[in-house]
Amino acid sequence: DAKTTQPNSMESNEEEPVHLPCNHSTISGTDYIHWYRQLPSQGPEYVIHGLTSNVNNRMASLAIAEDRKSSTLILHRATLRDAAVYYCILNPTGNQFYFGTGTSLTVIP
Amino acid sequence: EPEVTQTPSHQVTQMGQEVILRCVPISNHLYFYWYRQILGQKVEFLVSFYNNEISEKSEIFDDQFSVERPDGSNFTLKIRSTKLEDSAMYFCASSPPGLKNTGELFFGEGSRLTVL
Numbered sequence: 001d002a003k004t005t006q007p008n009s010m011e012s013n014e015e016e017p018v019h020l021p022c023n024h025s026t027i028s029g030t031d032y033i034h035w036y037r038q039l040p041s042q043g044p045e046y047v048i049h050g051l052t053s054n055v056n057n058r059m060a061s062l063a064i065a066e067d068r069k070s071s072t073l074i075l076h077r078a079t080l081r082d083a084a085v086y087y088c089i090l091n092p093t094g095n096q097f098y099f100g101t102g103t104s105l106t107v108i109p
Numbered sequence: 110e111p112e113v114t115q116t117p118s119h120q121v122t123q124m125g126q127e128v129i130l131r132c133v134p135i136s137n138h139l140y141f142y143w144y145r146q147i148l149g150q151k152v153e154f155l156v157s158f159y160n161n162e163i164s165e166k167s168e169i170f171d172d173q174f175s176v177e178r179p180d181g182s183n184f185t186l187k188i189r190s191t192k193l194e195d196s197a198m199y200f201c202a203s204s205p206p207g208l209k210n211t212g213e214l215f216f217g218e219g220s221r222l223t224v225l
Contacts, residue, residue: 036214043200043216044144044152087152096165097214099144099152 004088009104012078020073022088027068032091035073037084083107111135113217115201121223125190130220132184132201141184142202191224
């Protein structure tokens with residue numbers, strides 16, 4: 001499985017932006033970068049994904065480094081509901097997703 | 110909004126018993142998956158299913174596990190003879206074709222299995 005590295009935990013104040021980093025130095029040219037999150041006691045939830053260009057959707061933005069060896073998930077205004085474990089996943093062979101340990105985000109009111 | 114539904118939400122069973130976990134994927138999706146998460150650990154891939162057959166499976170998915178799509182709507186995971194270490198949250202997921210383009214697996218809320 002393709003390897004990603006994320007900080008174990010991060011904190012953010014409510015209503016402030018959050019930048020969640022991910023390193024994936026061994027990414028291959030065809031790997032998409034996916035972000036999922038898992039709220040407490042729930043199943044994983046899709047956040048965003050991209051290949052080379054930066055991406056925006058209603059939940060977040062994804063900034064991808066030019067060499068694609070790292071990416072950053074940006075939550076523009078953190079809310080208490082954004083407290084979750086965030087997973088950065090490279091598109092593996094087939095349709096499997098390998099979830100690592102992710103980054104546990106704490107949002108402080 | 111369409112969603113993946115799973116039943117039961119929680120099942121308690123005795124070691125050695127057979128268990129069937131059920132999932133109703135989103136109706137126009139073609140790929141189906143089972144993942145599991147042991148308490149406090151990572152979400153782990155078990156198996157993917159497409160066109161009425163297993164397309165990929167992990168080392169965890171041994172002969173004790175099987176999957177089936179019996180009636181065109183349900184997708185089931187059977188554990189033939191449960192072990193204590195099978196205690197986990199089991200998540201079903203589905204996706205439309207072209208996962209690399211959509212990027213999105215839709216997960217259910219999970220079925221918690223407790224083996225005593």
